[in-house]
Amino acid sequence: MWCNREQSETHTSWSTRAGPRRPPGPSPRSCSGRAPACHPARPVGSRRQTGSVRSRPVILHLDLDAFFTAVEQLHKPSLRGKPVVVGGVGGRGVVSTASYEARAFGVHSAMPTAEARRRCPHAAYLSPRFEAYRDASVRVMDLARAVTPLLEQVSIDEAYLDLTPAHPDATVESVTALVEDLRAGIHAATGLTASVGAGTSKLVAKIHSDLAKPDGLLVVPPGTEAERLAPMSVRAIPGVGPATAARLTAHGVGTVGRLAALDLGEAVALLGKAHGTQLHAFAHGVDDREVVTERAAKSVSAETTFPTDVTDRVTLGRHVRELTARVGRRLRADGLSGRTVVLKVRRHDFSTLTRSTTLDQPTDDDAAVVRHAERLLAGLDVSNGLRLIGVGVSGLSLYTQPDLLDGLLDETLAPVRTTAEDFDRPDAGGADDPDPSPDVELVDTSGPPTGRPTWRPGQDVQHAEHGRGWVQGSGVGRVTVRFEGPGTPVGRVRTFADDDPDLVATDPPRWPAQDDHITDDY
DNA sequence: TCTGGGGTCCTAGGACCC
DNA sequence: TCTGGGGTCCTAGGACCC
Numbered sequence: 001m002w003c004n005r006e007q008s009e010t011h012t013s014w015s016t017r018a019g020p021r022r023p024p025g026p027s028p029r030s031c032s033g034r035a036p037a038c039h040p041a042r043p044v045g046s047r048r049q050t051g052s053v054r055s056r057p058v059i060l061h062l063d064l065d066a067f068f069t070a071v072e073q074l075h076k077p078s079l080r081g082k083p084v085v086v087g088g089v090g091g092r093g094v095v096s097t098a099s100y101e102a103r104a105f106g107v108h109s110a111m112p113t114a115e116a117r118r119r120c121p122h123a124a125y126l127s128p129r130f131e132a133y134r135d136a137s138v139r140v141m142d143l144a145r146a147v148t149p150l151l152e153q154v155s156i157d158e159a160y161l162d163l164t165p166a167h168p169d170a171t172v173e174s175v176t177a178l179v180e181d182l183r184a185g186i187h188a189a190t191g192l193t194a195s196v197g198a199g200t201s202k203l204v205a206k207i208h209s210d211l212a213k214p215d216g217l218l219v220v221p222p223g224t225e226a227e228r229l230a231p232m233s234v235r236a237i238p239g240v241g242p243a244t245a246a247r248l249t250a251h252g253v254g255t256v257g258r259l260a261a262l263d264l265g266e267a268v269a270l271l272g273k274a275h276g277t278q279l280h281a282f283a284h285g286v287d288d289r290e291v292v293t294e295r296a297a298k299s300v301s302a303e304t305t306f307p308t309d310v311t312d313r314v315t316l317g318r319h320v321r322e323l324t325a326r327v328g329r330r331l332r333a334d335g336l337s338g339r340t341v342v343l344k345v346r347r348h349d350f351s352t353l354t355r356s357t358t359l360d361q362p363t364d365d366d367a368a369v370v371r372h373a374e375r376l377l378a379g380l381d382v383s384n385g386l387r388l389i390g391v392g393v394s395g396l397s398l399y400t401q402p403d404l405l406d407g408l409l410d411e412t413l414a415p416v417r418t419t420a421e422d423f424d425r426p427d428a429g430g431a432d433d434p435d436p437s438p439d440v441e442l443v444d445t446s447g448p449p450t451g452r453p454t455w456r457p458g459q460d461v462q463h464a465e466h467g468r469g470w471v472q473g474s475g476v477g478r479v480t481v482r483f484e485g486p487g488t489p490v491g492r493v494r495t496f497a498d499d500d501p502d503l504v505a506t507d508p509p510r511w512p513a514q515d516d517h518i519t520d521d522y
Numbered sequence: 523t524c525t526g527g528g529g530t531c532c533t534a535g536g537a538c539c540c
Numbered sequence: 541t542c543t544g545g546g547g548t549c550c551t552a553g554g555a556c557c558c
Binding site: 096109110154155156157158238239240241242243244275340352353354355356357358 | 550554556
């Protein structure tokens with residue numbers, strides 16, 4: 001339970017503000033007003049349980065403040081306290097992140113860099129250095145995972161944490177103390193500041209991490225969600241962008257409260273079935289989305305915007321090959337292949353077209369992707385010039401079917417294709433899995449073309465970074481391993497080059513049957 | 523001011539099958 | 541001869557998020 005009896009009986013505000021590191025700036029915003037008593041232990045469905053006690057979810061949303069520019073300011077002290085802008089620095093660039101010093105001049109994300117330079121000519125304009133950001137992100141997320149392994153990273157600088165199982169007796173005070181410890185730990189270890197919203201759902205946590213920025217914490221007591229949301233603009237709801245807001249405003253709906261007052265039918269008529277239903281629930285403070293620790297990729301793509309529009313098909317073909325090479329590298333690095341090849345172009349007038357084609361078999365082969373992408377490009381009129389071209393692959397599966405092997409396979413080794421989802425669902429192979437045997441694509445590993453190690457499915461292995469696991473599938477030049485931990489979440493599937501020196505056989509095989517071994521121990 | 527790059531999800535129409 | 545409905549897959553576009 002979330003409630004603190006004293007507080008719930010005295011109707012005091014449960015809000016909590018940032019710790020002492022908050023820089024000078026806008027005055028602290030707090031959860032103002034009197035909160036009603038929380039509902040004592042009202043069950044919220046059966047999905048979250050710890051032992052026999054059901055508790056209201058305790059969800060955090062952690063968001064690093066002005067992340068890219070903060071990393072740059074840490075790495076280069078001369079930038080501290082000054083306006084810094086990270087983004088595309090070319091003629092058609094846009095701002096990824098503006099430091100708070102730059103925001104004071106009206107610079108913000110997604111603004112064309114040209115406009116930002118006009119508003120703040122003396123700022124430092126930097127191209128993004130994703131490697132540095134990834135390093136910092138990993139350090140922060142590791143600290144957060146020490147609080148709970150139920151962490152869903154939604155972007156390089158954002159994550160949801162579910163504290164429910166680990167803290168079934170959470171109170172506003174205990175959540176506040178825990179989060180302030182985490183924020184202090186992040187700052188001490190990395191120099192970065194994180195803002196956090198805490199509440200009974202992702203929605204409430206997310207909205208309030210935004211309101212807590214920069215370097216703040218807002219804890220929303222259970223039971224106060226709807227009334228807190230009601231006066232907010234509909235734009236505060238994640239999923240309401242410019243188009244949806246305009247549509248709502250045209251019908252006199254500008255606040256969350258007005259949206260909540262609509263009939264469900266009206267909301268659906270206005271916004272469509274899925275969107276209308278979800279936003280209507282959100283407006284009532286209802287959000288049952290779970291924190292999901294692992295998610296299978298659905299597509300891989302790469303695109304580029306030209307400095308000036310391009311009409312020359314030879315040039316376009318060269319870009320298609322380069323973009324495909326980037327996509328292919330990432331597919332192979334993750335052991336993925338896809339069935340649908342997508343070509344995307346943006347024309348001189350900023351209109352965007354996509355053309356796609358679906359193959360009989362998934363592929364991760366550059367030549368195959370290029371062939372189809374070029375065919376799609378050939379069907380488009382480019383005479384007025386393109387400003388962007390992109391290549392993508394979707395319909396992903398975890399395993400490649402190498403064309404090379406077509407002739408080698410005999411009927412008993414006929415490949416069985418499985419989707420990434422089959423392997424990434426959290427209970428795969430677990431006690432509740434109706435079919436714990438891995439549905440692995442079998443490929444002939446008896447006669448690889450080189451002297452590299454040959455792995456057979458079921459073999460036990462160890463990997464320096466990921467811990468212990470067993471071989472789940474093998475392909476030409478690569479091996480796919482399911483891990484048991486530690487170091488990697490239970491059930492995690494990873495693919496490696498089969499001569500990866502960090503991949504070591506454990507000998508003799510002594511691995512227990514996997515359905516005895518995988519448990520959901522959260 | 524003139525709009526990046528990487529994604530996710532939804533909708534809608536048409537083909538096709540039963 | 542005229543005409544079903546449901547389900548699935550594919551394609552294209554659009555909104556949205558960071």
